[in-house]
Amino acid sequence: MSVRQTTPETKTPLVPELKEPLPWLNKDEGLISWVSSVDHKQIGIMYIVTSLVFFVVGGFEALLMRLQLAGPDNHLISPQAYDQIFTMHGTTMIFLVIMPMLFGFSLYFVPLMIGTNEIAYPRLNALGYWVFLFGGMVLYASFLGGGAPDAGWFAYAPLSSNFNFTANAGMNYWGVGLVTTGIGSIGTGLNLMVTILTMRAPGMTIRRLPLFVWMVFFNTILLLVAIPALNASIVMLLFDRLLHANFFEPYNGGQPLLWQHAFWTFGHPEVYILILPAWGMISEIIPVFSRRPIFGYEFVAGATISIVFLSMVVWGHHMFTAGMGHPLDIAFAISSMLIAVPTGIKVFNWTATTWGGSIRFTTAMLFALAFIVQFTIGGVTGVMFAAFPVDWQMEDSYFVVAHLHYVLMGGTAFALWAAAYYWFPKMTGKMLSEKLGRLNFWLAVVGFNLTFMVQHLLGFMGMARRVETYPNLDWWQPLNLISTIGAFILALSVLVFVWNLFVSLRHGEPAGDNPWGAWTLEWATSSPPGVHNFEQVPPVRSRRPLWDLAHPENPDWKHPEAIKGL
Amino acid sequence: MLNHSVFNPVSPQALSISNLFIVLMIVSLAIILLIAGVLAYTLTHYRYRAGQGEPSPAFGIVRLEVLWTAIPFVILLFVFVGTVSAMEISSPPSDNAPDHHHPDLTVIGHQWWWELHYPSGVVSANEIHIPVGKRMLVELQSVDVIHSLWVPQINGKIDLVPGQTNYMWMEADKAGTYEGTCAEYCGAAHARMRVVVIAQPQAQYLAWQRQQLASPPTAASGLAAQGAALFLHSTCLSCHATAIGPDLSHFGSRTTLAAVTLTNTPAHLAEWLHDPQAVKPGNHMPTFKLTNAQVQALTAYLESQK
Numbered sequence: 001m002s003v004r005q006t007t008p009e010t011k012t013p014l015v016p017e018l019k020e021p022l023p024w025l026n027k028d029e030g031l032i033s034w035v036s037s038v039d040h041k042q043i044g045i046m047y048i049v050t051s052l053v054f055f056v057v058g059g060f061e062a063l064l065m066r067l068q069l070a071g072p073d074n075h076l077i078s079p080q081a082y083d084q085i086f087t088m089h090g091t092t093m094i095f096l097v098i099m100p101m102l103f104g105f106s107l108y109f110v111p112l113m114i115g116t117n118e119i120a121y122p123r124l125n126a127l128g129y130w131v132f133l134f135g136g137m138v139l140y141a142s143f144l145g146g147g148a149p150d151a152g153w154f155a156y157a158p159l160s161s162n163f164n165f166t167a168n169a170g171m172n173y174w175g176v177g178l179v180t181t182g183i184g185s186i187g188t189g190l191n192l193m194v195t196i197l198t199m200r201a202p203g204m205t206i207r208r209l210p211l212f213v214w215m216v217f218f219n220t221i222l223l224l225v226a227i228p229a230l231n232a233s234i235v236m237l238l239f240d241r242l243l244h245a246n247f248f249e250p251y252n253g254g255q256p257l258l259w260q261h262a263f264w265t266f267g268h269p270e271v272y273i274l275i276l277p278a279w280g281m282i283s284e285i286i287p288v289f290s291r292r293p294i295f296g297y298e299f300v301a302g303a304t305i306s307i308v309f310l311s312m313v314v315w316g317h318h319m320f321t322a323g324m325g326h327p328l329d330i331a332f333a334i335s336s337m338l339i340a341v342p343t344g345i346k347v348f349n350w351t352a353t354t355w356g357g358s359i360r361f362t363t364a365m366l367f368a369l370a371f372i373v374q375f376t377i378g379g380v381t382g383v384m385f386a387a388f389p390v391d392w393q394m395e396d397s398y399f400v401v402a403h404l405h406y407v408l409m410g411g412t413a414f415a416l417w418a419a420a421y422y423w424f425p426k427m428t429g430k431m432l433s434e435k436l437g438r439l440n441f442w443l444a445v446v447g448f449n450l451t452f453m454v455q456h457l458l459g460f461m462g463m464a465r466r467v468e469t470y471p472n473l474d475w476w477q478p479l480n481l482i483s484t485i486g487a488f489i490l491a492l493s494v495l496v497f498v499w500n501l502f503v504s505l506r507h508g509e510p511a512g513d514n515p516w517g518a519w520t521l522e523w524a525t526s527s528p529p530g531v532h533n534f535e536q537v538p539p540v541r542s543r544r545p546l547w548d549l550a551h552p553e554n555p556d557w558k559h560p561e562a563i564k565g566l
Numbered sequence: 567m568l569n570h571s572v573f574n575p576v577s578p579q580a581l582s583i584s585n586l587f588i589v590l591m592i593v594s595l596a597i598i599l600l601i602a603g604v605l606a607y608t609l610t611h612y613r614y615r616a617g618q619g620e621p622s623p624a625f626g627i628v629r630l631e632v633l634w635t636a637i638p639f640v641i642l643l644f645v646f647v648g649t650v651s652a653m654e655i656s657s658p659p660s661d662n663a664p665d666h667h668h669p670d671l672t673v674i675g676h677q678w679w680w681e682l683h684y685p686s687g688v689v690s691a692n693e694i695h696i697p698v699g700k701r702m703l704v705e706l707q708s709v710d711v712i713h714s715l716w717v718p719q720i721n722g723k724i725d726l727v728p729g730q731t732n733y734m735w736m737e738a739d740k741a742g743t744y745e746g747t748c749a750e751y752c753g754a755a756h757a758r759m760r761v762v763v764i765a766q767p768q769a770q771y772l773a774w775q776r777q778q779l780a781s782p783p784t785a786a787s788g789l790a791a792q793g794a795a796l797f798l799h800s801t802c803l804s805c806h807a808t809a810i811g812p813d814l815s816h817f818g819s820r821t822t823l824a825a826v827t828l829t830n831t832p833a834h835l836a837e838w839l840h841d842p843q844a845v846k847p848g849n850h851m852p853t854f855k856l857t858n859a860q861v862q863a864l865t866a867y868l869e870s871q872k
Contacts, residue, residue, distance in 0.1 A: 079754045079847050152751050158728060159711040165677075165753055250729025256712060257727065290612070296626035321714055321750075322725045323706075323732035325660040326653060333649055337642045341635060348634045349626070351601055354608040358621045361613065369605060376601050380594035387590060387645055389583040389652035392722020393572045396714060396749040460571040462718040464749045467757035473745065475567050551620075561625040
């Protein structure tokens with residue numbers, strides 16, 4: 001035929017469908033099948049398990065800090081050791097726990113949710129995981145190499161860049177470790193981006209993407225912008241430390257604030273890297289357990305876009321106390337306040353989704369609901385920092401510690417817990433125990449809020465962060481003690497959770513394909529899915545393909561409101 | 567409970583921030599209560615009841631979306647106006663060239679103490695004396711790493727950045743002693759880099775200034791004289807006369823030692839001289855293994871230097 005065919009079915013895909021299975025040893029049970037795997041599901045689980053291990057380590061570091069701070073003038077831990085512990089706690093939680101845990105869920109579920117059998121670059125995927133693990137091990141090898149890094153996770157120069165101030169080799173390990181994990185993160189970001197752009201099932205248009213996939217997609221844009229900036233700045237820092245390059249050394253023409261600008265150019269998008277996929281999880285879980293589609297899909301999706309772009313121009317709000325001058329202060333205050341608007345839109349839409357629903361109080365839903373309230377608290381205190389005279393008072397105080405933990409612990413960690421209870425049945429074929437789940441939830445809520453709510457007050461009273469001891473001023477002791485008790489309750493909830501994972505993996509009730517009556521494609525295959533994810537992908541004619549399948553009398557693609565955005 | 571907090575300001579600067587903060591707190595609390603309230607309503611009214619079928623789908627209401635996009639914009643506009651007006655009150659204008667400034671005080675950050683220079687010629691450390699009711703322009707510098715000066719009842723914090731000069735207002739309208747701290751992590755003894763602002767009525771402030779400018783008494787004999795000889799002929803001066811350690815000329819007139827770590831009593835000073843690393847681990851003063859007699863002599867000398 002001379003007519004060139006241009007129908008989508010026959011166009012060569014950018015990433016060709018695999019015709020033969022990749023080398024994969026899953027048939028032989030055991031460690032080798034995991035170590036050699038290029039399967040996105042196995043690698044996803046490896047990310048999740050590894051970051052869970054790092055979470056226990058980082059949590060242990062947090063408990064050590066809370067023990068030291070339980071009373072004034074405590075001598076349990078030396079200041080030098082304390083500095084290493086808080087640096088490692090922050091670095092671990094951000095780079096070795098939250099990011100890889102979110103990667104794990106993204107890598108596992110994005111291909112399933114868009115109805116494809118593989119990720120775009122399976123080998124790059126495996127490389128990303130191993131590079132991440134290697135980076136984490138380099139970071140922790142510092143304990144054996146003369147001392148862990150001790151300049152804080154944001155490593156302000158010249159404290160971090162000059163051997164006179166940080167004499168042990170820890171910061172070198174920090175630099176090399178983070179550059180290494182960063183390379184893995186860039187690969188993973190690229191991989192997810194290409195997968196979402198090129199490998200969607202027929203009918204899965206961009207506008208029909210589940211919100212989790214949507215947010216992971218925009219997260220990949222942030223990854224590709226932010227992580228190279230981090231790696232470049234860390235290389236400059238290592239040049240300063242090892243080759244006396246004087247980028248950040250003030251007495252040889254360098255600029256300490258250059259490090260802050262470079263670091264926060266990465267650092268603020270990073271905050272959104274740590275929360276965007278969590279928002280995506282909440283946007284999947286709230287609707288399923290409210291039995292209603294997400295309220296205002298287009299607005300939640302659009303808000304994500306504006307947040308991604310605004311997040312690249314707000315970094316200066318970490319530097320209001322550094323003396324940037326009023327014009328810059330005002331500019332960054334405006335952009336930081338603006339970003340509150342789309343964030344608010346999300347919270348309002350999640351809340352509105354529950355309206356008129358038929359709410360199922362599963363453990364996953366409980367965690368998601370607690371997320372909404374706790375994230376809102378972390379969000380409004382965030383706006384206070386945009387009003388920079390308030391930042392001048394509260395920056396670097398325990399109020400910041402409370403704020404960031406309300407976002408990352410009360411927010412992201414609770415979303416991850418919700419996601420774990422929601423998706424564990426799909427990943428293992430077993431239900432997690434709801435009874436243990438409720439215990440896990442209530443201990444977590446009580447422990448978390450006890451730990452961090454009082455830290456707002458300590459901030460008002462002038463307690464600076466990153467102190468290993470404090471004078472016995474009014475109320476400082478009882479409030480710190482409450483915080484320490486809360487931290488141990490929170491740790492107990494983690495133990496319950498880990499116990500739940502073990503027990504349910506062995507004795508959990510069988511889950512079936514779709515235990516929650518959910519609507520996205522990952523629930524259309526077996527639990528756990530086979531090597532080949534789908535034998536047949538159901539037709540995708542709306543945002544809720546499985547609802548359409550289950551309700552032929554009332555499918556979304558016939559609903560006048562639902563088809564408006566398609 | 568909040569006596570020493572940012573909500574008990576003693577200066578117009580801290581008051582303007584406190585007012586902005588309180589307004590933000592109220593607005594925030596209203597937003598949190600709104601979200602929690604709506605959730606409390608939906609969770610009780612729309613909870614699943616046995617035998618209930620699937621609720622009919624709803625996909626959103628555009629008018630509501632516009633509403634909850636527009637209302638936060640309006641709120642934030644007010645917040646922004648409040649922000650700029652608090653800025654004008656609490657922070658010196660940044661467009662002045664540094665040579666136009668005639669600072670009333672220069673604070674230089676060190677690991678882990680504060681060096682103070684007044685235009686009157688007074689040089690001191692760690693205890694900032696100011697006259698009540700005067701708005702002081704304070705110049706901030708650092709010789710090593712980044713520090714940050716924060717006295718919550720007086721004003722917000724501003725960083726002391728090496729290679730850069732920053733400015734802040736410092737004022738107290740009530741006489742008193744106000745606790746503060748270094749707020750930017752600056753190394754091992756960061757937690758023990760504290761500071762106090764001592765606001766005094768004008769007459770007392772001037773008396774303090776006269777005392778600091780006068781030569782401290784010299785003892786001709788006795789323990790203090792032995793201490794003086796020890797101080798002048800050992801290695802003490804190689805740091806304490808070169809601003810590596812604080813100037814001790816009027817040490818006896820200070821109320822605290824080791825950057826507000828301990829109250830300045832002979833017992834505490836002896837403890838410090840015996841083993842500075844035990845009192846403030848990580849600080850730059852080595853443990854000299856002084857004998858008891860040497861410690862007593864040095865204590866007598868330093869406490870006599872009023």
